[in-house]
Amino acid sequence: MDSYLKNEPGTNAKPLMEILHDCADGYKKFAAIKTAVEMGFFEQLTAPQTLEELAKTLRTDPRVTANLCRILVSLDLVDQENDCFKNTALSNTYLTAGSPLCQREVIQNLANGLKLWEQLTGILESGPLVASEEQYFANNLIHSLAREALCGELQRTVGLVTRFAEFKKAKKLLDLGGGHGLYAIAFAAANPDIRAYVYDFPDVAKDTRRYIREFRANRVEVIQGNFFQDNLGEGYDVVFFSSNPGGKNPRLVAKIYSCLNEGGLFINKHCFYSPEESSKSALLDMEWSLTKFAGVAKENRVYSFAGDLFFEDYLDLLQEYFNILEIYPAQDFAGYPLSKIGDALDSKTIIGTKKSRV
Numbered sequence: 001m002d003s004y005l006k007n008e009p010g011t012n013a014k015p016l017m018e019i020l021h022d023c024a025d026g027y028k029k030f031a032a033i034k035t036a037v038e039m040g041f042f043e044q045l046t047a048p049q050t051l052e053e054l055a056k057t058l059r060t061d062p063r064v065t066a067n068l069c070r071i072l073v074s075l076d077l078v079d080q081e082n083d084c085f086k087n088t089a090l091s092n093t094y095l096t097a098g099s100p101l102c103q104r105e106v107i108q109n110l111a112n113g114l115k116l117w118e119q120l121t122g123i124l125e126s127g128p129l130v131a132s133e134e135q136y137f138a139n140n141l142i143h144s145l146a147r148e149a150l151c152g153e154l155q156r157t158v159g160l161v162t163r164f165a166e167f168k169k170a171k172k173l174l175d176l177g178g179g180h181g182l183y184a185i186a187f188a189a190a191n192p193d194i195r196a197y198v199y200d201f202p203d204v205a206k207d208t209r210r211y212i213r214e215f216r217a218n219r220v221e222v223i224q225g226n227f228f229q230d231n232l233g234e235g236y237d238v239v240f241f242s243s244n245p246g247g248k249n250p251r252l253v254a255k256i257y258s259c260l261n262e263g264g265l266f267i268n269k270h271c272f273y274s275p276e277e278s279s280k281s282a283l284l285d286m287e288w289s290l291t292k293f294a295g296v297a298k299e300n301r302v303y304s305f306a307g308d309l310f311f312e313d314y315l316d317l318l319q320e321y322f323n324i325l326e327i328y329p330a331q332d333f334a335g336y337p338l339s340k341i342g343d344a345l346d347s348k349t350i351i352g353t354k355k356s357r358v
């Protein structure tokens, strides 16, 4: 044992210490931002305040409050001028409750993910936690997706679709597995002739209606159903299908084809795999495998479900039903590098028109 006391280790500890330092640093910064959001720091700091004023209004300990403010200054979320602190443009836009772009749901969603990671030992021993798809999506996920999409992905995606002549003359649009419905809402806003329908599970409908009210979208309605089992309706000029179980599933292609009018647009926006691709991210794969759905079976890679096709095979199938107009890579529309966990990386948006006969 003496040799451990006398001699420095033969293997340098620095790489390990760097990993651990980054982990601890990230965790502390996340806790600081989450706490500041939850305690209302950013609402207070829309106007300059001294530490004493801030601590008094928030009823917080002045010394700990001072330290939190210093962290927020180091992260460029708060500016300090003399004795006063106030929000930067970044936190004013994305961290104050009144802003439609407020990302507090994203922060909550990240925290929900971390809580799952805390159960990793139990999950390793006993297997993934089970949720029904309906419950899983009815928690905070769609709110997080909604607010994150508003940071750029939604506007870019809508911009890709609205340039097509078929969209300009469309009257009826289906946002399949639309969740928050913001895509349907934005499409309806871009074309005053469109009536849009957001199709999702019954448990999600009340949340979709909240967004419809928030954005005063009076030409957007909700359809409740399970798209694997139920009818999708008919007579659509556009079907938009983004980030869903079933997005790469061959069973839904003919169903989507049937609900479209002749020449109608199908937009499929999903994260695809090629046969030689084993993983997009080990961390995302792990988080994906911490839970499983009661209905649709997940595969081991992030955003993969049993029965999914590889990109080339799915495209071959689509081409039997649709004339493919464009395939846009992720950088043309996705949130990355805005995306909170880089999970939009490698998505594609495929746009096609319905063939007259198959």
Ligand SMILES: C[S@@+](CC[C@H](N)C(=O)[O-])C[C@H]1O[C@@H](n2cnc3c(N)ncnc32)[C@H](O)[C@@H]1O
Binding pocket: 133, 134, 137, 138, 142, 145, 146, 149, 176, 177, 178, 179, 180, 181, 199, 200, 201, 204, 225, 226, 227, 228, 241, 242, 243, 244, 245
């Ligand atoms: C990841 S969210 C995507 C929401 C939105 N399309 C977007 O791109 O941000 C998936 C949505 O599909 C819905 N969904 C999943 N499976 C479904 C099914 N079988 N039938 C109807 N909706 C479903 C979920 O409830 C959820 O709202």
